[in-house]
Amino acid sequence: MSEEEIIEKVKKMYEQGLSIRQIANQLELSYSRVRRMLIKAKVNFRGKVPNDKIQKIIEMGKQGYSANRISKELNINFNTVLRIFKKYNLGKKRRKLDRKEIEKIREEYNKGNSIYKIAKELNISTNLVVYHLKKMGLYRPIRESSPTSA
Numbered sequence: 001m002s003e004e005e006i007i008e009k010v011k012k013m014y015e016q017g018l019s020i021r022q023i024a025n026q027l028e029l030s031y032s033r034v035r036r037m038l039i040k041a042k043v044n045f046r047g048k049v050p051n052d053k054i055q056k057i058i059e060m061g062k063q064g065y066s067a068n069r070i071s072k073e074l075n076i077n078f079n080t081v082l083r084i085f086k087k088y089n090l091g092k093k094r095r096k097l098d099r100k101e102i103e104k105i106r107e108e109y110n111k112g113n114s115i116y117k118i119a120k121e122l123n124i125s126t127n128l129v130v131y132h133l134k135k136m137g138l139y140r141p142i143r144e145s146s147p148t149s150a
Contacts, residue, residue, distance in 0.1 A: 006027070006037065007037045007040060007041050008041075009027070010023055010027070010029075010034055010037045010038060010041070011037075011038065011041045011043055013026070013027075014038055014043055015043070020034050020035055020038070049076065049080060049084070053074060053076065054084055056074060057070055057074065057076070057081055057084050057085075058084070058088050058090065060073075060074075061084075061085055061088070061090035062090065067081040067082050067085055097122075097124070097128070097132070101122055101124075102132055102136075104118075104121075104122065105118055105122070105129055105132050105133065106132075106133075106136060106138065108121070109129075109133055109138055109139075110138075115129045115130060115133075
């Protein structure tokens with residue numbers, strides 16, 4: 001088979017929907033050689049993710065769905081979803097607590113409320129509550145001494 005005939009065969013296989021890797025395996029060629037042949041044949045490469053799927057990812061991202069949930073629901077690689085999020089500025093933005101919220105943490109903790117209750121009330125993580133309490137010098141973890149320590 002001549003080089004032109006191989007290129008034509010590769011082009012036909014690609015247009016039938018086979019991936020570059022599948023073509024390379026079937027014809028026992030390297031991935032890069034198949035790719036070069038397709039470029040030489042002026043084939044338009046398929047996009048990794050179809051535009052309708054990208055639009056669906058953007059839509060779900062704007063609705064607040066996590067990248068993990070989107071990747072599972074649409075059966076798309078998690079990193080692909082993250083890349084699309086980054087491209088369209090849909091990544092999670094960290095919400096800084098304002099002075100009132102930080103003061104509320106102090107007040108509630110001094111009243112004797114649990115860290116969990118404070119976090120639930122302010123809709124933040126318990127780690128964030130502990131972080132601010134430590135920053136204010138108020139948090140001291142309660143460790144009961146065990147019979148083995150003394």
